[in-house]
Amino acid sequence: MQCRDIEEVLEQDGLALLPESARAHLARCPHCQDYIADLETIVSAAHELPAEVEPPAGLWMALRAQLEREGIIKEPTADAKEKPASWWDGFGSFFRSRAMATVTVGALIAAAAIVELRQPRELPLPPEVVATVKQLNEQEIDVRNMHLAGTSPVDDALEQNLKEIDDFIADCERHLQGAPQDDLAREYLYSAYQQKAELLAAMLDRGRSVN
Amino acid sequence: MCTRSMGRSVTLVLGTAVALGSSGFAEAASQRIEKHFPVNGRPVVVIQNVANGRIEVKSSKNPEVVVVANETSSKVDFAMEQAGDRVDVTASILDASAQPLDLETSLQLTVPEETELQLKTENGLIYVEQVMGDMTLESIAGDIHLKEVSGYIIVKTTGGSLVCTQCAGKLDFNSVGGGAQILQPALTNVNLRTTTGNILFDGDFIRTGLYSMKSGKGLVEVRFSGNDSFDLKAQTATGTVDNQAAAFLKPDSHGTVGRLGSRFKGLFGTFGAGLAKVELSTYSGTIRILRRDVAYPSH
Numbered sequence: 001m002q003c004r005d006i007e008e009v010l011e012q013d014g015l016a017l018l019p020e021s022a023r024a025h026l027a028r029c030p031h032c033q034d035y036i037a038d039l040e041t042i043v044s045a046a047h048e049l050p051a052e053v054e055p056p057a058g059l060w061m062a063l064r065a066q067l068e069r070e071g072i073i074k075e076p077t078a079d080a081k082e083k084p085a086s087w088w089d090g091f092g093s094f095f096r097s098r099a100m101a102t103v104t105v106g107a108l109i110a111a112a113a114i115v116e117l118r119q120p121r122e123l124p125l126p127p128e129v130v131a132t133v134k135q136l137n138e139q140e141i142d143v144r145n146m147h148l149a150g151t152s153p154v155d156d157a158l159e160q161n162l163k164e165i166d167d168f169i170a171d172c173e174r175h176l177q178g179a180p181q182d183d184l185a186r187e188y189l190y191s192a193y194q195q196k197a198e199l200l201a202a203m204l205d206r207g208r209s210v211n
Numbered sequence: 212m213c214t215r216s217m218g219r220s221v222t223l224v225l226g227t228a229v230a231l232g233s234s235g236f237a238e239a240a241s242q243r244i245e246k247h248f249p250v251n252g253r254p255v256v257v258i259q260n261v262a263n264g265r266i267e268v269k270s271s272k273n274p275e276v277v278v279v280a281n282e283t284s285s286k287v288d289f290a291m292e293q294a295g296d297r298v299d300v301t302a303s304i305l306d307a308s309a310q311p312l313d314l315e316t317s318l319q320l321t322v323p324e325e326t327e328l329q330l331k332t333e334n335g336l337i338y339v340e341q342v343m344g345d346m347t348l349e350s351i352a353g354d355i356h357l358k359e360v361s362g363y364i365i366v367k368t369t370g371g372s373l374v375c376t377q378c379a380g381k382l383d384f385n386s387v388g389g390g391a392q393i394l395q396p397a398l399t400n401v402n403l404r405t406t407t408g409n410i411l412f413d414g415d416f417i418r419t420g421l422y423s424m425k426s427g428k429g430l431v432e433v434r435f436s437g438n439d440s441f442d443l444k445a446q447t448a449t450g451t452v453d454n455q456a457a458a459f460l461k462p463d464s465h466g467t468v469g470r471l472g473s474r475f476k477g478l479f480g481t482f483g484a485g486l487a488k489v490e491l492s493t494y495s496g497t498i499r500i501l502r503r504d505v506a507y508p509s510h
Contacts, residue, residue, distance in 0.1 A: 152311055153263075153311060153334060153352060154263075154333045154334050154351050154352055157334075157351060157352035157369060157370045158351065158352075158369060158370075160370065160388070161369050161370050161387040161388045164387060164388055164406065164407050165387055165406060168406055168407065168427050168428060168494075171494075171495065172494065175448065175449060182448055184446055184447070184448045184492060184494070185448040185449075185494060188425075188427055188448065188494040191404065191406075191425075191427075192406060192427065195385075195387055195406060199369060199387060202351065202369065206333075
């Protein structure tokens, strides 16, 4: 069994019913382990949602409009017009279909889970890296203060390269917040931290020798 | 009487002005320093240049290191020392308030063909031609051009770029903003890394060689030849892989993409027997793969 087979099994049978062959693959494949961990996070987030979600009124309006456009809900007949009924009654009858109700609630939970996952989160970095980044940021403030008077082409080049590194780091960090399992982006981020440390050291040395 | 004394005064003033002017001219005029250091065997040359200017190193058959320094002002001092086969040249700024123009100095070195180099500068070109030996070349904003050099070559820049023509041996390049162009190489081990610069490798992959080229945001372009034999991995996080040699690459013969799963963005391929190993990557730039002996539309 390979990684893509695992994805198919999960789509068909869910997390709880993994066959033996899938479990064997999972035991030795870190990528699938990460994938399963992500899914479990989504499921547990969905479980933590309130049992009864009160949807915003606008959602029902939009759903009704869409259902009407697709012809699933028809305009009320003449008889029905005689006995005025609210749009909720029509929607309620639609909800009497158990299958449709299940699908709709499932979609709502999934949407809520996605919203939850898309909230801005702390970048998942090991504590030692976080400490190093903090030090780098402090050092950068010192360097910038030191270089305020620098006007040579070399100072300009260093400032420009520091800005480029900062922009690149910010880009990688943003990407990793959305895709924390992207090993390549993480490798580039760590490499950029290292380059920034070397650059700041060079700037500090130069500042000391000039000032 | 009055006219005579006035004439003397004018002469005095003019004389003083000429004297002052000539001394000012002497200060601005360029100075040339030339020193010869006889060596035995394989010397080590170390240059620490904090000034602003070009460093040029060429080789000769003579067993000596010749250093020629040209400076435009007396605001830079060169200290040159020899200890056995080691020659040290250090430039230092005498006047901290000197303007960049005053700090322009150039160094020309002639060394034996087999020489080890350690050159460090801030600005200005480093040019090395026909030298065999390990070399470490560091620059902040200056470019580095190498021609027909061989050995273990380490190049580190902040913003400067590298052009390496007909280089052999092993090459390590690391830069924040500088790019690297490797032309007609005979390198067995290549490790190129830049954050925002572009990389171009135009030449043969030596069998059993290892080649790693990484650019954070730039273009990584490889032009291989029809005689090459290599396994290729090209990977990007958010960029693109432009494989214009797809017709010549056997796709993923090891089944690696399947093992990596849907998160992998890139390609694996094999050309020939897959003897060399080539790894290309970019975070958000473009990887372009071309075969040199095929005509492509211009980019």
